[in-house]
Amino acid sequence: MDETWNEGVDGRLLADLPFKPGAGGRMDVCLPEKLDPGRGNGVIFFLHGGSWMRGTRAFERHNCYRYAKRGYIAVDLDYTLHTPSAPVTMGRMLDDIDEAVREVRRLSDERGWNVTQMAVAGTSAGGQLALLYAYGRPHSLPVKFAAANVAPIDFHWSAWDFPGAHFSPRVSLMIVNAGTGSSFSEKEFRSG
Numbered sequence: 001m002d003e004t005w006n007e008g009v010d011g012r013l014l015a016d017l018p019f020k021p022g023a024g025g026r027m028d029v030c031l032p033e034k035l036d037p038g039r040g041n042g043v044i045f046f047l048h049g050g051s052w053m054r055g056t057r058a059f060e061r062h063n064c065y066r067y068a069k070r071g072y073i074a075v076d077l078d079y080t081l082h083t084p085s086a087p088v089t090m091g092r093m094l095d096d097i098d099e100a101v102r103e104v105r106r107l108s109d110e111r112g113w114n115v116t117q118m119a120v121a122g123t124s125a126g127g128q129l130a131l132l133y134a135y136g137r138p139h140s141l142p143v144k145f146a147a148a149n150v151a152p153i154d155f156h157w158s159a160w161d162f163p164g165a166h167f168s169p170r171v172s173l174m175i176v177n178a179g180t181g182s183s184f185s186e187k188e189f190r191s192g
Helices: 057-068 090-111 125-136 169-180 184-191
Strands: 011-020 025-034 039-049 072-076 114-122 142-149
Touching: 011 090, 025 057, 025 090, 039 057, 039 090, 039 125, 057 072, 057 114, 072 090, 090 114, 090 125, 090 169, 114 125, 125 142, 169 184
Parallel strands: 039 072, 039 114, 114 142
Antiparallel strands: 011 025, 025 072
């Protein structure tokens, strides 16, 4: 998970850009060295893991460097995290991704990047959000692909309840309740 970056040779890093004025949403944009505004360009949004409760955009920086070197505009972003004292749903996290996409489109128009399509990718919770975003939301840019690395996609009790499971099925219940703003009991969750 290490990728070298030589600023000005591999490309340019636009660091710590706000995408939610006044709300703290920040992103980094890696631009390829040879960005051709005469053709349609793609942007890849990388979403970090961390159980929807921790992590930062820095977790995906290596991917931004790697793909910018291959000619793509690459973005890592901090989405709003769920905490017990400030609960947010996955819907709010998806809204943050929408805001970041809109800001990249605005920057593209302002700076002549000619962004015409996008992809979303992530690891763990970020991968799950990438899939939810790609398949569950309308988009202001066409989504050409979604990539998920070790992303949980099945939250049924039985998918988490087996010998040798890394997490208890109660973790699945906690994620569903926190991520959707619900309060299912264990009995309700077990029954589907």
